[in-house]
Amino acid sequence: MSVDLGKFELLEELSEEQREALGDALSESTLEPDQALFHCRDEASELHLICEGGVRLELNGRELGELHAGESLGAASLAIVGNRQCDAYAIGKTQLFTLTRTAYLRLCSDTPSVALALQEGVLRAFAGFLRCTVSDRRDSPL
Numbered sequence: 001m002s003v004d005l006g007k008f009e010l011l012e013e014l015s016e017e018q019r020e021a022l023g024d025a026l027s028e029s030t031l032e033p034d035q036a037l038f039h040c041r042d043e044a045s046e047l048h049l050i051c052e053g054g055v056r057l058e059l060n061g062r063e064l065g066e067l068h069a070g071e072s073l074g075a076a077s078l079a080i081v082g083n084r085q086c087d088a089y090a091i092g093k094t095q096l097f098t099l100t101r102t103a104y105l106r107l108c109s110d111t112p113s114v115a116l117a118l119q120e121g122v123l124r125a126f127a128g129f130l131r132c133t134v135s136d137r138r139d140s141p142l
Helices: 016-025 101-110 112-139
Strands: 027-031 036-038 046-059 062-068 087-100
Touching (some): 016 112
Antiparallel strands (some): 027 087, 036 087, 046 062
């Protein structure tokens, strides 16, 4: 694996051995500028780790935000069956590592400690997001 998985906040608590095992389950892809990663209502079944470049999130043509190298998207889709809630497009040339739900389930079976460590990282990130959301609402004048 050419990218240090430790640079991803989602994976920072994993040991080097766990990152190596996870790396074996990832597939690599490159998107050209403005190429779609996924569209709204597509089945959500992959975690994407952004290695280089970035991803722009849009809904109905309106930009929702951007994610850049070292960030991830779609982590919840490993455990929750559903559809994407927005469109995602490459910002410049973008390199990604992807973990499919199928590969994640294989990790659960073959190396449960790695799957559990990844799941803990996803839950930590989600809890952090919720804390920020609650904090922002407290600061809002509404």
